[in-house]
Amino acid sequence: MCGIVGYLGKKALLPLLVQSLRQLEYRGYDSAGLSWFDSQSNQLKTVKATGKLQNLANALPPELMQETDATHPAYQLGIGHIRWATHGTPTLDNAHPHHSQNGEIVLVHNGIIENFATLKQDLQGKGYVFRSETDTESIVHLLEETMKQTAENTPFIDILRQTKQQLTGAYALTVMHQGSPERLFATRQQAPLVVGIGLNNDEFWVASDVVALVAYTNKVLYLEDGQLVELSPEGLKLFDADGQALSPRVETIVTGPLTIDKKGYKHFMLKEIYEQPDVVRNALSGRLSAVDAPIALENDAPYRSKQHGDSLPKTLDALVADVDRLVIIGCGTSYNAGLVAKYFIEQLVRVSVEVEAAGEYRYRQPVLTPKTLVVAISQSGETADTLEAIRQAKTSGARTIALTNRPDSSMAREVDAVIDVRAGVEVSVCATKSFVAQLVALQLLGIFMLEQRTPALPAQLALLPSLKQALLRIPVQMEAMLSDVDTYHKLAKKYAAYPSFLFVARGINFPVAMEGALKLKEISYIHAEGYSGAELKHGPIALLDEKMPVLTLLAGGSVFDKMLSNCQEARAREAQVIALTNEPIPDGYADTFMDVITYPACDELLSPLLSAIPLQLLSYYIAEHLGKDVDQPRNLAKSVTVE
Numbered sequence: 006m007c008g009i010v011g012y013l014g015k016k017a018l019l020p021l022l023v024q025s026l027r028q029l030e031y032r033g034y035d036s037a038g039l040s041w042f043d044s045q046s047n048q049l050k051t052v053k054a055t056g057k058l059q060n061l062a063n064a065l066p067p068e069l070m071q072e073t074d075a076t077h078p079a080y081q082l083g084i085g086h087i088r089w090a091t092h093g094t095p096t097l098d099n100a101h102p103h104h105s106q107n108g109e110i111v112l113v114h115n116g117i118i119e120n121f122a123t124l125k126q127d128l129q130g131k132g133y134v135f136r137s138e139t140d141t142e143s144i145v146h147l148l149e150e151t152m153k154q155t156a157e158n159t160p161f162i163d164i165l166r167q168t169k170q171q172l173t174g175a176y177a178l179t180v181m182h183q184g185s186p187e188r189l190f191a192t193r194q195q196a197p198l199v200v201g202i203g204l205n206n207d208e209f210w211v212a213s214d215v216v217a218l219v220a221y222t223n224k225v226l227y228l229e230d231g232q233l234v235e236l237s238p239e240g241l242k243l244f245d246a247d248g249q250a251l252s253p254r255v256e257t258i259v260t261g262p263l264t265i266d267k268k269g270y271k272h273f274m275l276k277e278i279y280e281q282p283d284v285v286r287n288a289l290s291g292r293l294s295a296v297d298a299p300i301a302l303e304n305d306a307p308y309r310s311k312q313h314g315d316s317l318p319k320t321l322d323a324l325v326a327d328v329d330r331l332v333i334i335g336c337g338t339s340y341n342a343g344l345v346a347k348y349f350i351e352q353l354v355r356v357s358v359e360v361e362a363a364g365e366y367r368y369r370q371p372v373l374t375p376k377t378l379v380v381a382i383s384q385s386g387e388t389a390d391t392l393e394a395i396r397q398a399k400t401s402g403a404r405t406i407a408l409t410n411r412p413d414s415s416m417a418r419e420v421d422a423v424i425d426v427r428a429g430v431e432v433s434v435c436a437t438k439s440f441v442a443q444l445v446a447l448q449l450l451g452i453f454m455l456e457q458r459t460p461a462l463p464a465q466l467a468l469l470p471s472l473k474q475a476l477l478r479i480p481v482q483m484e485a486m487l488s489d490v491d492t493y494h495k496l497a498k499k500y501a502a503y504p505s506f507l508f509v510a511r512g513i514n515f516p517v518a519m520e521g522a523l524k525l526k527e528i529s530y531i532h533a534e535g536y537s538g539a540e541l542k543h544g545p546i547a548l549l550d551e552k553m554p555v556l557t558l559l560a561g562g563s564v565f566d567k568m569l570s571n572c573q574e575a576r577a578r579e580a581q582v583i584a585l586t587n588e589p590i591p592d593g594y595a596d597t598f599m600d601v602i603t604y605p606a607c608d609e610l611l612s613p614l615l616s617a618i619p620l621q622l623l624s625y626y627i628a629e630h631l632g633k634d635v636d637q638p639r640n641l642a643k644s645v646t647v648e
């Protein structure tokens with residue numbers, strides 16, 4: 006989704022801004038732009054381009070792009086943006102940065118201004134001419150109008166604050182003003198924004214994600230909702246929404262390496278699929294050390310300090326003890342991970358688990374009590390619906406946990422506790438390793454809850470040593486699976502031309518079928534649905550004929566036989582039935598399956614960790630065979646920061 010960068014300092018400006026935007030590129034975008042202060046003409050300059058960032062780089066003045074840090078004794082100042090269209094198509098006019106009518110103010114914006122239609126009408130009535138279809142343009146004209154209505158020499162930060170009071174919605178803004186040539190201004194409201202700080206407090210970066218600035222500094226200030234910041238060679242000034250000066254809480258980034266590198270793989274998605282054995286090892290490390298040792302799960306919440314009046318971090322055992330209900334919320338792949346966890350936790354821990362898509366949950370009035378534990382699952386920790394849903398849960402008095410790959414994210418900063426899934430940066434828009442890491446973290450949470458429960462459940466506890474043993478075996482089993490790519494090449498070639506797929510499973514693998522369908526549709530644009538085998542007869546079977554591949558997940562265990570019957574029903578309608586199984590197919594089924602993909606035998610409760618991988622590989626190779634943009638599928642964004 007949209008990305009913001011900004012810089013104030015003595016480094017070569019345009020190469021730095023382009024490089025920072027490149028770090029955000031993976032999030033999905035359709036146009037890009039930069040503005041900078043040109044000290045020779047005393048003017049703000051802007052260049053924009055549609056399509057890939059390289060188009061922008063090619064359109065920038067070559068002499069400025071060739072500058073090096075050594076050539077710059079003076080302060081440089083600029084902002085940049087990649088846009089994922091919400092209001093208006095991806096055109097040059099709609100691309101950011103946007104200028105005020107008098108050309109003296111320029112800004113970039115992430116988020117959505119909900120009252121933009123009213124603001125626009127009002128501003129048009131005052132003579133402002135809109136050049137774009139964006140909601141953003143209303144902010145920049147409103148800044149100019151506020152300036153006109155305010156006493157001369159009012160500091161620009163106050164103009165920004167007064168303008169902000171008139172905005173409704175979610176936004177992160179970074180602004181330059183011609184009258185303040187060595188100053189960058191920024192503010193946020195329900196959209197992330199972080200400031201990077203140079204060694205001597207006289208050089209600053211602004212970004213919507215720390216990934217964009219981590220190459221330059223590890224000293225950062227995460228802005229909180231409502232805060233405004235003014236950056237200049239004299240230092241950083243932080244204000245609250247009322248204009249009161251605040252003392253900034255500067256943090257040293259402690260997250261793992263945030264490097265973005267394909268490491269020789271053709272696509273990030275393939276690299277991330279192959280990273281999964283290590284992702285599982287990482288997720289287990291220090292948490293599951295021996296089969297007879299309890300799970301050690303700590304609150305991975307980011308830095309808190311008494312100086313800022315933070316409450317002491319809550320420990321996870323305090324949060325899960327005496328919980329009588331678990332509610333899991335998430336979107337897309339994270340939601341599917343929650344559905345798998347429902348089977349795992351209810352069966353093992355005997356606690357009731359509800360799972361709901363966060364975008365629906367936030368508009369209901371769910372029943373929550375102080376004994377409800379609400380777990381928000383989010384790779385990015387920034388998904389707008391999940392963030393809002395967990396906020397509401399917290400306000401209603403429930404206990405809250407964020408299970409995320411980004412312990413530095415907005416979500417992680419607002420909940421009682423954080424479980425870091427430790428997947429490392431996931432660059433491909435299509436989630437793969439984060440799904441598997443979420444599953445492991447949820448399994449650990451389930452086992453941890455069982456071990457903390459009073460009164461204890463001896464029969465359930467007796468299951469744990471073999472389950473833990475099986476979990477520790479998963480990385481090696483994954484490695485064995487990943488050594489075979491020929492199968493997927495062949496299957497991709499055979500099935501890529503089919504226009505529609507069904508993924509069918511039962512039990513704990515039913516959500517994996519949904520996840521498999523999601524993977525296929527998002528990167529190959531082939532229509533696919535995940536169904537429970539039990540539901541097949543209640544409608545979807547009408548779709549089946551020789552033109553419909555039906556990929557069936559046959560994990561050994563409680564529903565294996567039921568699934569075999571479903572497969573026969575599908576084959577009887579001449580569907581192209583493919584089996585994905587970790588159990589020998591019984592005699593008599595030779596004609597049922599067109600193709601059989603096998604994976605290692607494992608505990609049924611853990612089978613989603615393995616069964617997900619062939620579905621990821623199949624989707625990857627089909628999309629690759631079809632020549633699709635695997636890592637940046639059309640219309641999708643990595644971090645969905647708007648509703």
Ligand code: F6R
Nearest residue numbers: 337338339383384385388435436
């Ligand atoms: C699918 C995918 C999306 C995300 C969803 C939630 O491959 O990536 O469905 O899972 O947008 O994102 P997070 O987990 O960041 O909240």
